[in-house]
Structure formats: C-alpha cells, structure tokens
Amino acid sequence: MSKYFGQLIEDDLHAYVDGRLDAARRADVEAWLSDHPADAACVAAYRQQNDMMQALFNPVLNEPLPLQMHPQARRRSFVQPLRYAAMFGAMVLSGLVGWYMHGVENSRQSPMLAMVKQAALAHVVYTPQMQHPVEVGKEQEEHLVKWLTKCLGRPAKPPHLGNVGYELMGGRLLPGNQGPAAQFMYQDARGLRLTLYLSNQPADKGEAAFRYAQEGKVSVFYWIDSNMSYALSGEIGKADLLRIANAVYQGLNP
Amino acid sequence: MKHGHFDLKWPICCRTALGERVESVNAVITEQVPRLRRYARALTGDRMSADDLVQDTLERAWEKLHLWQRGSDMRAWMFSIMHNTFINHIKKKQLVTTSLDDDEALSVSTSATQEHSLEMRDLASSIGKLPYEYREVILLIGLEQMQYEEVAQVLDIPLGTVMSRLSRGRERLRTIMAGENAPALRRVK
Numbered sequence: 001m002s003k004y005f006g007q008l009i010e011d012d013l014h015a016y017v018d019g020r021l022d023a024a025r026r027a028d029v030e031a032w033l034s035d036h037p038a039d040a041a042c043v044a045a046y047r048q049q050n051d052m053m054q055a056l057f058n059p060v061l062n063e064p065l066p067l068q069m070h071p072q073a074r075r076r077s078f079v080q081p082l083r084y085a086a087m088f089g090a091m092v093l094s095g096l097v098g099w100y101m102h103g104v105e106n107s108r109q110s111p112m113l114a115m116v117k118q119a120a121l122a123h124v125v126y127t128p129q130m131q132h133p134v135e136v137g138k139e140q141e142e143h144l145v146k147w148l149t150k151c152l153g154r155p156a157k158p159p160h161l162g163n164v165g166y167e168l169m170g171g172r173l174l175p176g177n178q179g180p181a182a183q184f185m186y187q188d189a190r191g192l193r194l195t196l197y198l199s200n201q202p203a204d205k206g207e208a209a210f211r212y213a214q215e216g217k218v219s220v221f222y223w224i225d226s227n228m229s230y231a232l233s234g235e236i237g238k239a240d241l242l243r244i245a246n247a248v249y250q251g252l253n254p
Numbered sequence: 255m256k257h258g259h260f261d262l263k264w265p266i267c268c269r270t271a272l273g274e275r276v277e278s279v280n281a282v283i284t285e286q287v288p289r290l291r292r293y294a295r296a297l298t299g300d301r302m303s304a305d306d307l308v309q310d311t312l313e314r315a316w317e318k319l320h321l322w323q324r325g326s327d328m329r330a331w332m333f334s335i336m337h338n339t340f341i342n343h344i345k346k347k348q349l350v351t352t353s354l355d356d357d358e359a360l361s362v363s364t365s366a367t368q369e370h371s372l373e374m375r376d377l378a379s380s381i382g383k384l385p386y387e388y389r390e391v392i393l394l395i396g397l398e399q400m401q402y403e404e405v406a407q408v409l410d411i412p413l414g415t416v417m418s419r420l421s422r423g424r425e426r427l428r429t430i431m432a433g434e435n436a437p438a439l440r441r442v443k
Contacts, residue, residue, distance in 0.1 A: 011417050014424070018395060020402070045428045050396040052377045053296065057397055060292040066305065069287055069312060 013039060017046045067210050067246050111202030112229065113213070114177050116222050119197035119231035120215035122174055122183050127193040134170030134185050144171050148198075151180040154228055156198050158184040159251020164244050166194060178202055178229075194234040194241075196248060201227045210245075212238060221245040225252065279322075283315055286332045289398065293333070296393050297340065299382040307343060311336040333398070334408045337390065344386065380430045388423030391416055 009032070015021050016029045033040040126133055136144040141158070148156035151173055158168050166186040174181045174197075181199035188194075201224050210223040215233075219241045222231040230252075232245050290311060294304035314335050315322075322331055381389055394405045402420075406413045 010421050014417070014420050015402075017424075018399075042425070042428065045432070046424045049377075049392070049424060049427055049431075053381075053393065053397045056377055057292045057296045060295050061288045063288075063291070065284075065287055065291075068309060069305075070284070 013043055014046070017043055017050070064250050067249055068242070070210065111177060112211075112222065112224075115197070115199055115202065115229050116213050116220050116231055117215060118174075118176055118181065118199075119183075119195070119222070119233050120213075120218045120220055122181075122197060123195045123218055123233035124216070126172070126183065126185065127195060133193070135172035137170040138168045140170075141168070148173060148182040152182060152198065152200060152228075154200065154226075156182045156228075157252075158196065159248050161186055161244065161247050161251065164247040165189065166244065169193075176200075192234075192236065194232065194236075194244065197231040197233065199229050201229050212242075223249070225249070279319060279324075282328050283312070283319075283332065286329055287312070289329070290332060290336055293393060293398055294336065296378070296381060296397055297386070297389060299378055303343075307336065307340060310343070311339045314339060327404075330404055330408055333394070333400075334410065337409055340386070340390075377431070380427055383430055384423055384426055388419050388426060391419040392423040392427065395420060 012021065012025060012029055016026060021029065033043060136147065138144075145157050148171060158171060160168065165188045167188075169185040169187050171182055171184040174183055176199040178200040181197060184196045184198075186194045186196070210221065213220045213222065217235050218233050219236060219238055220231050220233045221241055222229065224230070230248070232241065232248055234241050234244070287308065290308050291304065294307045294311075295301065298304045298307060311332065315332055318335070322328070381393070384392070390409060391405060394400045394408065395402070400408070402413060402416050406416045409416070411419075
C-alpha cells in the first residue's frame with residue numbers, strides 16, 4: 001500500500017470525487033479515506049461543490065435561446081461564395097421579374113423589404129391615432145384572433161408581452177402585398193406604442209433570416225416563421241426593440 | 255436537450271447541397287449553445303457578461319468553421335474557442351476577474367472570522383472569488399463533466415497543470431465556502 005500512496009494520492013482523491021477510478025483503485029482510495037477522516041471530509045466537500053454547481057447552473061440549459069444566438073442572426077456569413085452566388089441569382093431573378101412585371105410597383109425590391117415598408121407605414125399611420133388606434137380592442141381578443149385567423153388563413157394570435165412591459169391594445173386588418181395582413185398594437189406604461197405586423201410569407205423566401213431595418217424613425221425587426229412573415233416596429237432603439245422581438249418570438253413559440 | 259426554440263426557417267439560399275452541409279454543421283454548433291451558456295454563466299457570474307461571451311464565441315466559431323474538422327469533437331472545439339474569447343475579454347477589461355497573478359492579494363481577502371455554514375454561503379460568489387484559471391478547471395470538470403484530458407486540450411495546458419489547478423481550485427473554494435476554518439487537505443507532494 002505504501003508505494004501506492006505516493007505522490008499520486010491527491011490526483012486520485014479528485015478522480016475519486018469525479019467517478020473516474022476503476023474498481024480496484026476506488027477500493028484503495030476508500031480504504032485510505034476510512035483511515036483519514038480529514039481527507040474524507042475534503043472529498044465530501046468537493047462532491048458537494050460539484051452537486052451544488054449542477055443544481056445552481058443546470059437550469060440555464062433550459063432557458064430559451066436569445067434570437068441573436070441562432071445561426072441565422074449572425075453578423076457575417078462564413079459562406080461568402082454561396083452568398084455572392086445567391087446575390088447574383090437574386091439580381092438575375094429580380095432583373096427578370098422587373099422585365100416581366102415592369103409597371104408593377106415594388107417589383108424592384110424584395111418581397112420581404114416590401115413587407116417591412118408596409119409594416120412601417122402601417123405603424124406610422126395608426127400608432128398616433130388617439131380615437132381609433134385599433135379596429136378591435138383587447139377586450140374582444142378572442143373575436144379578434146378568430147377574425148384575423150380567418151382572414152389570413154393562418155393562426156394570427158397576438159403574443160402577450162407583459163413580461164417586457166407592453167400590453168396588447170388590439171389589432172386591425174390591413175391590405176398587404178401577399179393578401180390580407182394583420183397589425184397588433186401594444187402600449188407600455190408611458191404610452192409608447194409598438195406594432196406587430198403579420199402577413200403570409202412571400203413566395204420568395206430569400207430573406208427568411210431574422211433581420212433589422214430602419215424606415216425613417218421606425219426600427220423594424222422582421223423574420224419568417226411557420227409560413228408567416230412578422231415585422232415588429234417601434235420608434236425605439238435597436239437593442240430595446242431586439243429585447244422585445246425576443247419576447248415576441250418566444251410568445252409565438254411557447 | 256430542448257430544441258423547441260430552434261425552429262426559425264432557413265433562407266432558401268442555404269438549401270443547396272453546400273447549404274445542407276452548412277445547415278447540419280450549424281445544427282451541431284447550436285446544439286452546444288445551452289452548454290456554453292451554462293458554463294459562461296458560472297464562469298462570469300452574471301447573465302449579461304455570460305451571454306456576451308457566448309455571442310462572441312459563436313461569431314468566432316461561425317467565422318472559423320472551415321478550420322473545424324468534420325467528425326472531430328465539436329464540444330471541445332467550441333469550449334476552446336470560448337476559453338480564448340474569455341481570455342480576450344479579460345485582457346480587454348471587458349470582464350473584471352482575478353487571476354493567479356494577483357493571487358497574493360486575493361488570499362487575504364477572505365476573512366478568517368467568517369463561520370457560515372456551507373449552505374449559507376453563496377456558491378456563485380465564492381466561485382467568483384477564485385482566480386479564473388482555477389475557475390475554468392473546476393467548472394469544466396465539475397459542471398461540464400469533462401475528462402481531465404479533454405480539459406487539458408480545451409485550455410491548451412499540460413495534464414499535470416489541470417490536476418494541480420483542480421486540486422488548488424477545489425481546496426480554495428472549500429476554504430472560501432467554509433470561511434477558511436476548515437482543515438486543509440494534506441499535501442503529500
């Protein structure tokens with residue numbers, strides 16, 4: 001035994017704590033610990049450290065991921081050649097579309113950007129309204145959801161944003177490039193208003209990633225999920241809007 | 255592991271043959287994110303710094319993905335990127351932390367008069383009092399449950415250094431949590 005309990009003993013105590021020893025060495029360490037209560041106390045303390053760490057930090061594993069941690073939200077693409085090819089393809093495509101559809105407004109911009117413009121426009125038109133900011137108020141939320149779902153042909157349910165300080169005011173039906181669109185309006189305690197614009201996903205899904213755009217004073221985060229395109233608009237900073245966009249996304253994907 | 259929040263649809267430009275490869279590798283990266291966040295939270299002690307660290311790690315990983323060898327261990331690769339990012343954050347003073355270099359000052363900062371029980375002391379704040387070199391090792395082993403050899407690989411240090419940091423780190427943590435009144439583990443070396 002004496003040759004075994006040489007300089008490796010301390011490493012073995014840790015390997016014992018972490019369950020990394022084979023049965024024979026484990027038995028040796030246990031024999032040592034039964035004769036050395038101070039070391040046994042240390043081993044118990046180290047085990048408890050591991051257990052407490054797990055108990056304290058494991059819940060992080062189940063937290064929903066912030067949107068910016070999705071690969072789609074990256075700032076730079078590592079597939080540059082692919083991106084250029086896609087850009088070239090888009091240029092050719094938009095050229096062709098322009099050729100066939102000259103005269104049709106919006107043909108020169110992507111359908112998603114057209115959607116963002118519509119969302120931002122609807123935002124600046126309806127948020128300043130004092131009398132009729134919404135068509136159907138939150139007191140008739142159930143009716144609002146049924147009605148808009150029927151119009152859009154897909155579930156159109158406003159997420160609840162109380163956890164980020166915004167309350168639903170209600171919503172309205174709007175004309176959009178992809179048929180009927182919906183707008184939900186929210187307000188915080190200071191009266192600052194945000195709108196969430198929903199429309200059917202355009203046929204060209206080239207910009208499905210989570211993106212940011214600025215239309216005048218209005219900041220917009222937009223994305224496609226489950227065949228719907230979404231645009232969250234507000235006259236607030238990008239970081240604040242991103243935080244709320246996260247809450248919207250999580251509200252839509254509970 | 256939960257994947258319920260990962261279902262944003264992919265841009266059509268990524269749905270090519272190369273795109274499928276990219277998508278599957280991205281899925282492998284994304285799979286590591288919850289673990290990276292857990293480790294970062296324990297390492298930095300606060301949510302904001304932790305998520306900044308994870309975010310910068312992800313940006314680097316996406317940039318350097320061509321250096322990753324398919325089939326090799328993605329977890330080890332991501333954690334070593336996080337280690338380098340963490341060191342960078344410390345150097346840029348983006349993170350305030352203690353290092354082994356200022357270890358002397360540290361050892362007098364825990365008062366010998368504290369006699370709180372283990373349960374009374376806050377584990378997170380005790381971990382925060384350790385030099386980051388110890389913190390990394392005890393967390394990768396105790397929380398992430400990595401093999402000692404993996405930790406050596408991730409931190410790019412010899413196995414012997416992993417073992418000595420593990421031993422000193424755990425002992426330091428124990429004395430901080432016990433208020434330094436506990437008897438020290440005999441040093442056989």
